[in-house]
Amino acid sequence: MVDYEQDGITIEETVELCRRLEAEGVDVIHCSGGHHALMQYEVSPWYMPRVLHRWGWEQIKAAVSIPVIASGSIVAPDVAADIVASGSADFVSLGRPLLADPDWPLKTQQGRMDDITPCIRCNDGCLHRGLNVGRSAGCTVNPSMGEEYRYPIEKAQRSERIAVVGGGPAGMNAARVLAERGHHVVLFEQARLGGQLNTAVRHDLKKDLRALLAHLIHRLEGVQVVSRQVTAQELVSAGFERVMLATGRKPVPFQGPVSDARVLMAHEISDRSQVEGPVVVIGAGMTGCDTALWLQAAGTGDVTLIDSADRVLSQGYVFTDEMGMPDLLSDHGIQVRTNTRAISIDSKGVTVQDDQEREEVLAARTVVVACGYAPCTELADELATLAPGLPVHLIGTAARDGRVMDALHDSFFVARRC
Ligand SMILES: Cc1cc2nc3c(=O)[nH]c(=O)nc-3n(C[C@H](O)[C@H](O)[C@H](O)COP(=O)(O)OP(=O)(O)OC[C@H]3O[C@@H](n4cnc5c(N)ncnc54)[C@H](O)[C@@H]3O)c2cc1C
Ligand SMILES: Cc1cc2nc3c(=O)[nH]c(=O)nc-3n(C[C@H](O)[C@H](O)[C@H](O)COP(=O)(O)O)c2cc1C
Ligand code: SF4
Incomplete structure (x- = not known):
């Protein structure tokens, strides 16, 4: 449909192309989007909306009379059913959902939705540890993907x-x-x-x-x-x-001195009313990033995320997460301070040191610790x-x-x- 580049392919061009393809005798149009440089649109991960190309295939469908196939993060049967029932597209296509569970269509037909192993849009098994490193695609939630007959689950000889x-x-x-x-x-x-x-x-x-x-x-x-x-x-x-x-x-708890301060471990916070802003989150691994995003979305007040490394997710994560996380944090309005080491915590906030060993106090009413496991x-x-x-x-x-x-x-x- 479009590549989502600022000066890239427009939907008007694609619609015109589809009209001409129909005139040339093409039977059906399959609609996907993005390209390798904007992988988050091509193989949309968890932080992108589901069904993200709907706006585009609907314009194509309005312009042609041959069937149009919708694709992209159509992970659940109810989402697929809505696309077809509403006339948004004529068919849906499933890429990753079928890697996660090849019986997705059968289970849907039989009304066994809860039995479907869902694709979690992680891009870990299929791309990050699959095609990207020259291996065949695997799947996080389906360990026997592509090897179904090699790794069956068989009855044990003796029940223990x-x-x-x-x-x-x-x-x-x-x-x-x-x-x-x-x-x-x-x-x-x-x-x-x-x-x-x-x-x-x-x-x-x-x-x-x-x-x-x-x-x-x-x-x-x-x-x-x-x-x-x-x-x-x-x-x-x-x-x-x-x-x-x-x-x-x-x-792992915070290793420096703590006095007279409200300090919570990231996993302990189940209710956002436990947290009063401004908030400083120590540690920008996935736990710190996710917690900062969740707290900021709740309007707990200013959230600052700090890490001693020079980037977020510095221990390494799935490449689409590493690509998308900086923008996700900034779109949520979270202040990210890298090369910033927490030294101590007290009632004023967190005393930090930058990579030149300059000290500063970051004001905080609540300090959230996400320093690893x-x-x-x-x-x-x-x-x-x-x-x-x-x-x-x-x-x-x-x-x-x-x-x-x-x-x-x-x-x-x-x-x-x-
Ligand atoms: C905020 C956050 C975001 C994450 N995001 C992602 C992500 O996007 N993608 C991804 O792939 N991974 C993500 N992870 C990591 C993922 O959740 C872990 O890799 C996964 O949960 C590890 O599974 P596990 O079963 O090995 O251990 P755990 O999930 O740690 O489960 C261990 C369980 O054992 C129980 N237990 C321990 N001792 C006992 C005992 N003596 N008796 C009874 N019970 C006991 C504990 O209570 C716990 O429930 C995230 C983690 C966090 C915290
Ligand atoms: C392992 C894997 C490899 C892919 N390779 C390409 C590719 O080379 N070119 C492309 O345009 N899309 C590629 N895609 C994108 C898919 O064609 C499809 O548009 C995308 O996965 C969205 O559908 P889904 O959410 O149902 O998986 C790939 C997807 C996966 C999971
Ligand atoms: S590894 Fe499996 S669960 Fe993760 S995105 Fe790929 S197909 Fe979906």
């Missing part, structure tokens, strides 16, 4: 009593796979099912991850969920034959001492740092062999 500890994406996915294999599975979660996803989905921008969270919970059929913390001693006494530890990561591996150590013969698997981000893709792939490949 298995405990899964931690109900984040890794634990929920492992529990689901183990239950499908015919094991008796007990899933322990000390807080809310979803783990770190619960922090990620606070902002509406992450509604695609919200859909994944709902789907992972939906798939726990056949799994006994126990909503409390479990200890190593209890796991041993209960006689489990195998333990999966999907205990994830815990946030450390793995939760205590249970693994305790079990090794208490029950050395017990098979214990450390999976997901408890085993190594990562994103949803690492959590879902690791849990799938370990659980399908147990």
Whole structure:
């Protein structure tokens, strides 16, 4: 349709082109948009609107009488149904949603919408760790994508009593796979099912991850969920034959001096009324960026995001996130201060140092800490001492740092062999 460049292809040109194509005997027009330099329009990630090219294909449809196919972030059946029912387009096309779940159309036809594994528009498996590095496309939420017959989930030869500890994406996915294999599975979660996803989905921008969270919970059929913390001693006494530890990561507190100040860990904030502006968020990884966006959208007052690195998401993230995050933050009106290290926190705010070691106080009524994570591996150590013969698997981000893709792939490949 258009490339979305300022002086690029216009919709008027494309409409005229489509008229001529129809006159030449073309049967159908498929409408996509963007190009490689503006990848956020070509393969639109979570922070872009769904159905983002609708305005354009409707102009093409008004100009031709051959069928028009809509495409681009049509992730959910209700969105697709609306496009067709409203006459906006004649067909919809699904790219990434079919990588995420090849049975999307069948499940939709059968009315089994909750069974659809949703594409979360992360671009991690298909592009970032797929085509971009010269590999075939994979998928974050579908570890066997393209390898369906190589990695089936088969019934186990013997059904075991298995405990899964931690109900984040890794634990929920492992529990689901183990239950499908015919094991008796007990899933322990000390807080809310979803783990770190619960922090990620606070902002509406992450509604695609919200859909994944709902789907992972939906798939726990056949799994006994126990909503409390479990200890190593209890796991041993209960006689489990195998333990999966999907205990994830815990946030690291601010390391400098703190006195007389309102300091909250990013993951602790569930209600924005807990926060009074001005706010300084320390740490511009995904947790800090997401929290700043969410707080600013709520109108909590000025939000400043600081990081000692020279850019946001400096530890590396999916390339479309690295591309889009600076604009997303500035469009929300968030002040970003890079090369800025927090030294101490007190009632006036945060004392920071720039890369020339010049000090300054950034005024804050609330300081939010998003300084990274450390793995939760205590249970693994305790079990090794208490029950050395017990098979214990450390999976997901408890085993190594990562994103949803690492959590879902690791849990799938370990659980399908147990
Ligand atoms: C704000 C934010 C935004 C994010 N955005 C993205 C994104 O856009 N894309 C992406 O790919 N990733 C994102 N992530 C990262 C993603 O959420 C994590 O990679 C993922 O949740 C890790 O999954 P996990 O199952 O390994 O661990 P966790 O999600 O950490 O789950 C571990 C669970 O174990 C439980 N637990 C621990 N010990 C015990 C015990 N003894 N008994 C019972 N339960 C226990 C914890 O309560 C927790 O629920 C984001 C994270 C945050 C915080
Ligand atoms: C792995 C992958 C590779 C793609 N490669 C191209 C490409 O080379 N050229 C192009 O115009 N679009 C490309 N696209 C964009 C798709 O053709 C489609 O327009 C886009 O994914 C939006 O549809 P979806 O939201 O249903 O996935 C690619 C998409 C994916 C996921
Ligand atoms: S890797 Fe992410 S964006 Fe790509 S198809 Fe899978 S869920 Fe969708």
